[in-house]
Amino acid sequence: MNPSYQNPDFLRLYETYTAAADSLGAKLAAMTGAAMAGDPLIVATSTDIVLYPGAGRAPEVQGYRLFNRGFKELAAVSHLGPAVASLLKMRELDPDGQAWQGEARRMMEATRAVRAANSAALWRDQIAVAAYRGREQAIADMVDYACAMTLRYLERALREPAGFTAQDMREHYLEAKGGAIGATEPMNAVMIATFFLVGLDTGHRIIGWFDRHAIDWDRGMALIVGKQGRPTAGVTWTSNSVCASIRAASRYRLPLERVLIAPHVPSPELPADPAQAAAAARAFESPLRQLWSRTRTVSDLGPLMYDGYPRFAPAAAAHPRLTPGTTEVAELPAIAGPDDWLAMNTRLRVVLEDPRQLLSGCVADYAVDQLQAHGNDPARVVVPGLDGCAYPRT
Template sequence: MTAHASPELVDLFTTYTSSADSIGARLTAVTSRRRADDPLIVATARDFALYPGGGRPPTVEGFRLSTRGFKELAGISHLGPALATLVELAETYGDDTWRASAARLLGQVERSRAANSAELWRDVIAVEAYEGREQAIADMVDYGCAMTARYLRAALADRDYLSARTLREDYLDGGGGAPPPVPLNALMIATFFLAGMDVAHRVLRWFAEQRVDWSRAMVVVAGQQGRPTAGVTWNTSSVAALLLGASRYELALDRLYMAPHAPTFDTPVDGDLSAVAALEEPLRRIWSHTRATVVLGELMFTGYPRYTPDGTHAPDVSDPAVTEIGEMPVIHGPDDWRALVTRLRMVLEDPRQLLSGCVTDYAVSQLVAADNHPAKVVVPGLDGVTYPTDL
């Protein structure tokens, strides 16, 4: 059967939308021109770009993969999931390749442990936000590597030892068997928090220097953030958390648009911002087109309930009776381990979450409260914790 379209009705459709000269396109163009002097902030997976408006050139601040210490800490953060993956391969799938992978991980853990030192963190990695904590970080890394190596050696010596039970009891959180002196869950939270604190410290300072008028800011989080399913809503995006914190929570959520299909730019090389500048107009059009449709709601449906963004709602898991949640739980403080470890579970189970964004929003809020002084922030799982270094 041959499909047939009515040219007359299709033309009616394109009169309003889906054509460059449509009525909708006209509203987008007018909206965009009216806001040409407003600041536009665009976040990619790696960088923030600020387009001041009025034809002035953009500025860019990198905040993730190209920054100091991120990958080094991520390697430690991933030790728990790495061991859990070996358990899954062996127990669920009966895949004997777990043994070769375990041996490889053991060799790399031992190599990393040998390279780790307070001097490495202070003089080589040299993250400003970690100043004064370098010895504590080195001790934590040493402990994480030692405990991981201990577990791997036991598993390689006895296949029956490799199990979900021993992983939890002897490594992650204790509670039976040979509980670890410090649960490795604490180490995972500390490393995620440190990474988030460093990014937040630099981003908060950079935005403060830009003196953004947040009441007029047009904000777009563009492109893929982490895994393909992650970070596409306000309350699952660590980038959104950074932006809200940078504005000291003055940025209205209805000015922040998540645009996973928007064009992005690569991290500028040697100060060349030409590719960044070329995207200003199309990115302004994306924000303006979205805004133009949003404002029609009040015009057309005054008197009906309006949509109000509620991206900050967080469930409370302090009650042990709470066994299921749909959003990240609220953290009541650096010792709220039920909420903190629940977040570790949630970033694995919820495909919307960024794995590295486990506690970024909490780190941001603590830095904002401390006027962006990292030394005044309590790092859960690090500050006040003594990691044994004689294992």
């Protein structure tokens, strides 16, 4: 028996429809692509959004992550909580070892440097994010407080390692319910505020950028390619914060079924300079349009073949509403308002536990929805964990 044997007649029939460049399926996909050549295609990578207006018009590129001012600075502060928890996990795995203590001292050194560099002038004059205008002093105060509480907590952990436990971390550091380090505001609030600020800036720019273009959203084609955060994150409609941002920017006129997430497709690498990026993006339009239309072609066979049977209708991100008796959720819960800390703290847990989630997407959808509700004016949006919080200088 030849384990690699394939009957040539069966193989020819198989390749007549698929798995060949000149197959029936490939030709139908090409025809579908040609019919959609004038439709707008939106391609999101892990760092940029590219708009291909269609009909051969030049693409435009909007960066939204990593190369944007303030993202890494806020992410550094967002990560303080998980970093402390990681040190605790290291201690639990090797109680008698010195690794966690060495890493704690290294983290403290970096935190002290950030505290020294932080100021309202830094956020106002150097980082200078338009969406943060008017909040620079509040952000600087929050960062100073977060650094101070982290330093105090780690100093205490090194001094009294036996007391460095999960319960202790939650009570005195994350939730600020205890008085061991003098915390007055929860670190959970700091994490939510920094995540929200990232979403506020990204959403503000994406909404404004899309609003400057006359996009026929009913015929819009959206494609999210490559890795989004950790390798398992952002692979579903409900867990992809970029998907949520694009749809919100369209005022939800872009049908969810016209948003495709393709994590295994190589992400186009574009220069940081917008003009150079737009020129480089031209080379990717044809293959990305082919990918979108090829996938859509198969979907369009459903109503032809099975009219009269229930159709597939994708559900929008269904955020469950929490009750006092809720013990588990399968998706990020709905946020009732800027004081709904049960929902927002639950989201902090879910983005850590659910490998589909992007950490930075913790409250991104809520930030974009709030922008839409307030005319894309960041000054009118309440930033949870920042606005109304009194972060004392210590």
